[in-house]
Amino acid sequence: MTNRPRGRAVLAAPATALLIGLTGCMGPSASQAPAAEAADASDWGEPTGTVEFWDTNANATLTPVWEGLIADFEAEHPEIDVEYVGLPNSSALQKVDNALASGAVPDVLLVGNDVANLIAQNALTRVDEVFESSGLADASDPTMVDSERGNAPDDGLYKVPLTSLSDVIWYRTDWLAQAGLSEPTSYDEFFERTQQLNAPDENRFGYAFRGGPGSMPPMFAMTYGMSGVGEFFTEDGQATLDDPANVEAFKRYVSLYGSVSAEADLTNDYPKIVAAFDGGSAWATHHNLGSYQDHVKALGAQNVAGVQPFPDEDGVVTATTPAISGLGLMAESDAKAAAWEFIEYMTTTGNSSYAEAVGQVPASLEAQEAPWLQDSQPLREIVETAEDPKTQYVQLPIYLPDYASICKTEMEPDLQAVLTGAMAPEAFLTKYAERFEQALAEYEQYAGR
Template identity: 65%
Template sequence: MGLRGRLVGLAAVAAALVISGCAGPGSDTGAAPEPETADWGDPKGTIEFWDTNANPRLTAKWEELIAAFEKANPDIDVNYVGLPNSSYLQKVQNALATGEIPDVLLIGNDIASLIAQKALVPLDDAFKESGLPDTVDKSMVETERGNSADRKLYKAPLTALSDVIWYRKDWLAEASIKEPKTYDEFFDAAEKLTNPGSNRFGFAFRGGPGSMPPMIAMTYGVSGVGEFFTKEGQATLDSKQNIEAFKRYVGLYGTVSATADISNDYPKIVAAFDGGSAWAMHHNLGSYQDHITALGADKVAGVQPFPNDDGVITATSPAISGLSILADSEKKAAAWKFVEYMSTTGNSGWSETVGQVPALVEAQGDTWVQQSQPLKAVVETAENSKTQYVRLPTYLPDWGAILKTEMEPDFQAVLQKTMTPEDFLSKYATRFEEALADYKENAGN
């Protein structure tokens, strides 16, 4: 695909973000944001940046980008703090409680809770004054506005990341198995490639921290249910189709996965996949470079949800990762200079490192984007007229807490067979309905 085709394809991804990202309550509140930015002071001094998705490879890239930023902005120093994604939310809440906050925070789908706590400063004025509305993907910006009831911008988008099913092509070739095109073929291949005696399993199951996003993506992908909430506000999580799909997904654990996978977090599933003990795993575009470094591009495939018998693909809406400034920061001007740098000069390099769609429109035409097989799969899925995106209710202030602190322990109970799949899904369908009702009431909708 040439440059023009690639940009058209990425525009389709962005359109999918808008279609799925602006369907939440509070997305049609009307008027443009009122100016909120007070005097942020002079852009100088030391700021603290919390990376909430730290690992050795990504930390090394942040340090490189920070060094380049400090060279270009000699009056500003950046203190980098790397936090593991599986536990950062509690650390952020502790920081808010004690007042020992960072100035800049990397944040994804957990942003609504911070907006509700008034922990973040609106970026609308700074964004406009920097000319970023003309250079940053408008659809990603619009998606972020959909996460706040007041439609203000609390996060400068850096990248968009889609969920991905990763598998080893070389394992398939060795076993003379064709690459899967359906979920039936995928589950069948995982079973055939499992050999516990040789420490080879068909799937690296994420049973520990961070287990809910892949569970939701796989459940809806298999079921084909196209919405998280009905128009009447009823959660679809415990629909008949989702119960069946959830049971099928949970059935991977302990059959085609190791029993130790019950505690797996992100580093552990990547270690199993890249280390040669698992044929497949579910994550997002963020692990692409890890796989390429460990295995080589020719041995790995990153694919989107498989279509059903009618050709319909059901994917969860891509998430936006970006930078926010804390409302109580005393160095907002310096913090904004760093955010602005990462939204422009540093955007392509960072996006390539994490293997995600860059927010900077110009960067979307870079060679590395055009040559990325997983990104091609994302683009093709977005361009497919039969693709439907499930809009996850990331605008709910309770979204992150429900997934991490409530659902994860109960999910382990399901894996241990002390809680039934039906009870699990019913409990959280009700929980999400309550959270939606509270959100609507508080938002005045």
């Protein structure tokens, strides 16, 4: 472990509940980078023809939702046809990169945390002007918009926010009731419950661990949530991953694997942890709001709870900032006018229906007032956490062009090495503290600092 200086700057949560704790850009001097020219919509022609839309998070639950909303859109816009292409999240990034290399790109892309990589490849259209002129700027959650601007070195808007989703600790309330146990209110109690409800001989485990694809978001959330370290980079650009408090928290997190989880969890991806949790073989797991509807359908809303990180002894909650899903207009699209009509529809008229179906917070300010949002226990939990002045948010550096590839191609296999004992936890954290510092330095050079 290196001996770099560490910081714990507390980021106060927004006072308004529906801002859900999104902070602005925590990246380095994005506004100092040379600004790319925003697209002029007057050059796009008429909004007619065919729009090819790639859903990069396709699954059995979400695909029918998109298909229904597309049918509604086409009924209102008979001059536009939308071709839906569903890509499973586990392979979407590679397919998008292949499409960019070949030039066979869609018109609209569902974009998540890989937005910086797409911006770096000049794959997305900067839409600031049309976003303002269409009225979307007034209709969208400003904190989500500001957060998206923070992912670009020129402070431009390259992705129109659709929904945001927080990482959540999920657990079975019915298991607790059956065992006569109270719901946990701290990490100590949570870890105690995973032991108390662990019964491997009955194929019932305390925790479903995500050791395979997509394992970094829960690792970051659990590590920082337990450590209380409030920033990913210090002001002088040093990563906090190997802060001593994070080392201790990370060790505690990985201790869940094999002790209160199945050995097979080493390769668990999103479908597997959801199947374990919803299928009755795990009391708890960690995932974002994207799996909420799966849990409700399988278990019933009354039998599952989704909670934010537990507070420390001083009442401080440390959470990673919610991720934002949005729609990107591809730079090489030949149907930009029609594509923008689709984007505008999905982020306004269709926004509430989509957000409710996926169990996420809508970007539309009007949709945020819908009763279904207030009736959702996990969303209420997020709102209450955001309202608490003691809450602090750690901005993960998704603005780094290398962020997605570092997490997926480098960190994921090394986390498995930690779980199997082939790599020390300290070595893992120090390796990637240095790796992110390198990526930050390259970004600063790219941004013109």
